[in-house]
Amino acid sequence: MRETDFEKLYDVVVLGAxxxxxxxxxxxxxxxxxxxxxxxxxxxxxxxxxGLVTPLMSPGIRNKPQCSYLGLExxxxxxxxxxxxxxxxxxxxxxxxxxxLEEMLSERGVTMLYHTMVTGAEVSDGxxxxxxxxxxxxxxxxxxxxxxxDATGDAAVCRLAGLPTRHGDEEAHRNQPCSLRYLIGGVDxxxxxxxxxxxxxEPGKPRPENFDGAATLxxxxxxxxxxxxxxxxxxxxxxxxxxxxQFFTVPGRRGVLAFNCPEFFDIEDITDADRQSxxxxxxxxxxxxxxxxxxxxxxxxxxxxxxxxASMVGxxxxxxxxxxxxxxxxxxxxxxxxxxxxxQSNYPIDIHGRTLRNQDLVRREDEPRKYYEIPFRCLxxxxxxxxxxxxxxxxxxxxxxxxxRIMPTCRALGEAAGIAAALGLRDGRAVREEMIxxxxxxx
Ligand SMILES: Cc1cc2nc3c(=O)[nH]c(=O)nc-3n(C[C@H](O)[C@H](O)[C@H](O)COP(=O)(O)OP(=O)(O)OC[C@H]3O[C@@H](n4cnc5c(N)ncnc54)[C@H](O)[C@@H]3O)c2cc1C
Numbered sequence: 001m002r003e004t005d006f007e008k009l010y011d012v013v014v015l016g017a018x019x020x021x022x023x024x025x026x027x028x029x030x031x032x033x034x035x036x037x038x039x040x041x042x043x044x045x046x047x048x049x050x051g052l053v054t055p056l057m058s059p060g061i062r063n064k065p066q067c068s069y070l071g072l073e074x075x076x077x078x079x080x081x082x083x084x085x086x087x088x089x090x091x092x093x094x095x096x097x098x099x100x101l102e103e104m105l106s107e108r109g110v111t112m113l114y115h116t117m118v119t120g121a122e123v124s125d126g127x128x129x130x131x132x133x134x135x136x137x138x139x140x141x142x143x144x145x146x147x148x149x150d151a152t153g154d155a156a157v158c159r160l161a162g163l164p165t166r167h168g169d170e171e172a173h174r175n176q177p178c179s180l181r182y183l184i185g186g187v188d189x190x191x192x193x194x195x196x197x198x199x200x201x202e203p204g205k206p207r208p209e210n211f212d213g214a215a216t217l218x219x220x221x222x223x224x225x226x227x228x229x230x231x232x233x234x235x236x237x238x239x240x241x242x243x244x245x246q247f248f249t250v251p252g253r254r255g256v257l258a259f260n261c262p263e264f265f266d267i268e269d270i271t272d273a274d275r276q277s278x279x280x281x282x283x284x285x286x287x288x289x290x291x292x293x294x295x296x297x298x299x300x301x302x303x304x305x306x307x308x309x310a311s312m313v314g315x316x317x318x319x320x321x322x323x324x325x326x327x328x329x330x331x332x333x334x335x336x337x338x339x340x341x342x343x344q345s346n347y348p349i350d351i352h353g354r355t356l357r358n359q360d361l362v363r364r365e366d367e368p369r370k371y372y373e374i375p376f377r378c379l380x381x382x383x384x385x386x387x388x389x390x391x392x393x394x395x396x397x398x399x400x401x402x403x404x405r406i407m408p409t410c411r412a413l414g415e416a417a418g419i420a421a422a423l424g425l426r427d428g429r430a431v432r433e434e435m436i437x438x439x440x441x442x443x
Pocket of ligand 1: 015016017018019020021038039040041045046047048051053054055056057058116117118119151152153154156178179180181260312313314315316390391392393405406407408410
């Protein structure tokens with residue numbers, strides 16, 4: 001029997017074509033590398049397309065610099081298609097994003113290997129020598145002459161290579177809550193907006209092009225909280241259906257709303273396949289209950305239907321790589337700067353369902369530049385010299401990851417990894433210079 005059915009050699013091999021992986025592949029191609037991007041599903045974008053995650057959160061820095069030239073290009077292209085509404089906290093259509101990414105990847109000549117699962121990694125003398133994959137053609141081995149990028153979101157390559165990884169919080173190793181996102185179509189936005197305004201005590205307020213709303217049975221003071229509490233008391237929703245409920249309109253799709261729920265607060269290890277399957281099954285049952293509830297109670301939802309359910313479980317935090325530097329909560333909260341920074345952010349620490357001991361973290365209030373930086377060393381996987389991590393699985397502690405994970409930052413990290421891999425750069429300063437030369441904005 002043959003050991004492998006196929007073998008491929010490229011300059012740079014990117015594992016996972018999600019938010020960070022797509023940016024890594026594009027940036028490496030821009031730097032002249034022959035790039036192969038491997039993805040288990042049939043589309044680029046990962047959480048931001050197949051996971052139906054929208055909107056793009058803003059890193060929250062004054063004057064709003066975007067540390068990713070590719071992030072800027074993606075948003076401009078989406079806006080041109082009428083599928084995004086701005087450059088900062090930006091509502092966008094996840095399906096249009098997947099097409100825009102596909103267009104950009106094709107234009108740059110990136111080879112996509114879809115429907116392909118990374119199943120193993122060969123390591124010799126501290127170097128990755130090949131990535132084992134499985135797909136409809138059989139089993140294969142992929143080799144990179146310059147570097148490999150682990151953009152799987154959950155450090156799958158690091159784990160398969162036998163390198164140490166971390167997951168969950170430092171105390172119990174429990175992951176952040178996850179969600180199964182969905183889109184509802186057939187909504188009358190004017191009627192629903194008027195209902196929201198009445199609940200918010202602002203009847204008759206004109207409807208903006210895009211709007212959002214939320215409710216929770218826990219902390220928070222959203223106007224719809226009591227409405228959801230009553231639905232639970234009447235038995236029209238289960239308690240878990242209403243613990244966290246949030247929606248956003250989708251630019252270019254009238255009558256479609258994107259929901260950032262249902263959310264699962266009690267999953268300990270979301271990298272476990274059984275747990276992921278449970279979320280898909282239970283999530284659909286909850287979405288069905290949501291739909292029945294909307295049709296019965298929400299003005300404007302009388303003809304609502306389920307437009308789309310995410311094929312990927314919405315994983316906020318799974319596994320993380322161990323890297324040359326591990327960004328900490330103190331770094332993020334204290335607005336720490338680094339010489340080899342490749343991304344900047346002031347997005348808050350955002351852990352769902354938990355109260356933080358913020359008193360343990362000290363803000364440097366004398367610091368005039370109110371953002372923290374992510375050093376390139378957080379991408380350099382410890383124990384290898386040709387594997388970089390990019391995206392939400394870079395080297396951080398649990399709390400810092402909750403801020404790092406937003407899409408603009410993941411794109412910047414992917415871009416940095418792609419440039420470094422293609423040009424053989426090991427110094428973050430040189431990587432940042434190249435990002436800036438190509439249009440990335442840093443403070
Ligand atoms: C529910 C939820 C809501 C969020 N809300 C927001 C928000 O409003 N705004 C915001 O900016 N950010 C938000 N985020 C965060 C953000 O979407 C993610 O952190 C970010 O997109 C992660 O990017 P990534 O590239 O690291 O991972 P992903 O985009 O998930 O990409 C990983 C890719 O690797 C592939 N992959 C994994 N394992 C393998 C394997 N073994 N073989 C082959 N391919 C593999 C996956 O299929 C996927 O395409 C949210 C996240 C979640 C889960």
